[in-house]
Amino acid sequence: MTGAPDRTVDALGTWCPVPVSMVRRALTRMSPGEVLELLADDPMVFLDVPAWCHDAGHEVLSMEQRRDVITTRIRVGR
Amino acid sequence: MSAYLDHASGWPLSDEVQDAMARWTRHVGSPMSLHEQARAPADAIEDARDEVAALTGWAPEAVIFTAGATEARNLAIKGPLGAAHRVAPVIAADPLAHASTLAVARSATRHAGALRLAGVDGQGHPAPGDVTRLAAGADVVVITHGQAEVGTIRDAAMLVARIRDAAPGAVIVLDAEETAGLVPLDAGLGADLVVIGGRSLGGPAWAGALLVRPGIHLHPLIEGGVEEGGKRGGPHDVPAIAALAMAARLARPAMRDRVARMRAVAHRLANGLLSVPGTRLNGPPVDERLPGHVQVSTAGVTGEAVALAMATRGVAVSPGSACAFGAGKASPVLEAMGLGDDAARSAVLLTAGPGTTDADADSAIAAFAASVAALRAMAPG
Numbered sequence: 001m002t003g004a005p006d007r008t009v010d011a012l013g014t015w016c017p018v019p020v021s022m023v024r025r026a027l028t029r030m031s032p033g034e035v036l037e038l039l040a041d042d043p044m045v046f047l048d049v050p051a052w053c054h055d056a057g058h059e060v061l062s063m064e065q066r067r068d069v070i071t072t073r074i075r076v077g078r
Numbered sequence: 079m080s081a082y083l084d085h086a087s088g089w090p091l092s093d094e095v096q097d098a099m100a101r102w103t104r105h106v107g108s109p110m111s112l113h114e115q116a117r118a119p120a121d122a123i124e125d126a127r128d129e130v131a132a133l134t135g136w137a138p139e140a141v142i143f144t145a146g147a148t149e150a151r152n153l154a155i156k157g158p159l160g161a162a163h164r165v166a167p168v169i170a171a172d173p174l175a176h177a178s179t180l181a182v183a184r185s186a187t188r189h190a191g192a193l194r195l196a197g198v199d200g201q202g203h204p205a206p207g208d209v210t211r212l213a214a215g216a217d218v219v220v221i222t223h224g225q226a227e228v229g230t231i232r233d234a235a236m237l238v239a240r241i242r243d244a245a246p247g248a249v250i251v252l253d254a255e256e257t258a259g260l261v262p263l264d265a266g267l268g269a270d271l272v273v274i275g276g277r278s279l280g281g282p283a284w285a286g287a288l289l290v291r292p293g294i295h296l297h298p299l300i301e302g303g304v305e306e307g308g309k310r311g312g313p314h315d316v317p318a319i320a321a322l323a324m325a326a327r328l329a330r331p332a333m334r335d336r337v338a339r340m341r342a343v344a345h346r347l348a349n350g351l352l353s354v355p356g357t358r359l360n361g362p363p364v365d366e367r368l369p370g371h372v373q374v375s376t377a378g379v380t381g382e383a384v385a386l387a388m389a390t391r392g393v394a395v396s397p398g399s400a401c402a403f404g405a406g407k408a409s410p411v412l413e414a415m416g417l418g419d420d421a422a423r424s425a426v427l428l429t430a431g432p433g434t435t436d437a438d439a440d441s442a443i444a445a446f447a448a449s450v451a452a453l454r455a456m457a458p459g
Contacts, residue, residue, distance in 0.1 A: 012161050013297025014308040021304045039295070041161075068163055 147275030160297030202230030224256030228361030281325030350443030398425020
């Protein structure tokens with residue numbers, strides 16, 4: 001997935017569960033189909049974010065790590 | 079005789095600011111909760127974000143509320159270094175930066191890295207060439223917009239532009255604690271991070287904010303919460319934030335009138351104080367320094383003794399150096415500007431606010447003259 005996200009959450013320097021909490025709060029202000037980008041550097045997001053998105057009905061489009069920054073793109077579900 | 083000329087320590091809070099604060103001391107309900115009682119304080123915080131962001135014209139999302147400017151400085155320096163995983167950081171500033179800026183920079187470079195300090199002239203201005211030379215290769219550069227002790231207002235926009243050319247990778251911090259509400263800060267004057275304190279806005283000194291340009295990454299200092307976008311964990315101080323917002327709302331349209339009044343009083347003060355023989359003005363001329371700000375040195379006395387003697391006459395002022403006060407040291411700021419030891423030790427700081435009257439100024443002048451005369455009369459020899 002390329003192109004600008006509809007919203008970016010910068011969770012750098014925070015530890016799980018804070019990144020997931022920030023994603024949850026941000027998604028409540030977004031519409032279905034929009035894309036959220038999460039920036040984080042806690043490796044736990046590799047586990048926590050997909051699990052939470054699965055339960056909440058959102059789609060993880062991509063997760064990639066460059067140096068210490070893990071960028072996750074999430075498409076907002078219904 | 080009674081007069082308050084210590085606005086550098088704290089402004090009297092206006093009724094509007096006190097009311098804004100008091101409303102939230104009576105409210106029950108965390109702004110982070112889900113229930114109805116959470117909505118009003120949550121809205122108040124978002125409204126406050128609008129008001130504080132308007133000082134720079136940046137989006138409300140730029141604002142991270144802190145407990146005063148000192149915390150904001152800590153976050154401004156350590157936050158970007160943490161996000162960039164710098165283990166040997168290079169920080170550039172000048173010796174007239176706020177004491178907490180220098181303390182944080184020393185702490186961050188204690189084990190590895192370097193703190194570079196530009197030279198300053200006799201008016202408190204850093205040499206632009208020195209700033210850009212030292213900024214090259216730095217991770218964080220701090221520009222102190224208004225110097226608290228001697229009142230120098232730096233040409234921050236010019237310095238930021240030069241640093242940007244010399245050090246495109248550096249995070250540039252503008253410390254605007256002394257200038258917010260008194261000097262325009264449009265677009266953060268080009269900086270990446272802007273430190274705001276409540277005091278110069280007419281708000282509580284224990285409220286502050288760090289304004290963050292989009293794309294600048296920080297690690298939090300206070301971890302473990304989702305408040306302030308995860309960058310400043312822990313419960314919000316809603317009364318302080320609301321008071322800061324009210325102060326910012328009142329300060330923006332009042333800036334011109336406040337500055338004019340404070341400069342007029344400063345002129346009156348300076349003229350009266352300098353009529354005492356052996357007295358000199360430290361720092362730039364009144365029209366070129368922080369509004370309401372006058373610092374003088376007087377031969378044959380110490381600043382601490384003068385401040386205490388003036389206090390016994392009902393006039394509140396500060397010794398010239400807050401950070402050296404009580405340490406038995408001359409002001410490092412004045413020493414860096416090239417003042418001799420006697421002048422550095424005898425400095426007294428008088429700071430007026432928009433509510434300071436001519437009568438207040440005249441009381442301060444009379445108390446200063448009487449205090450200096452009494453102290454000189456007691457001096458041996």
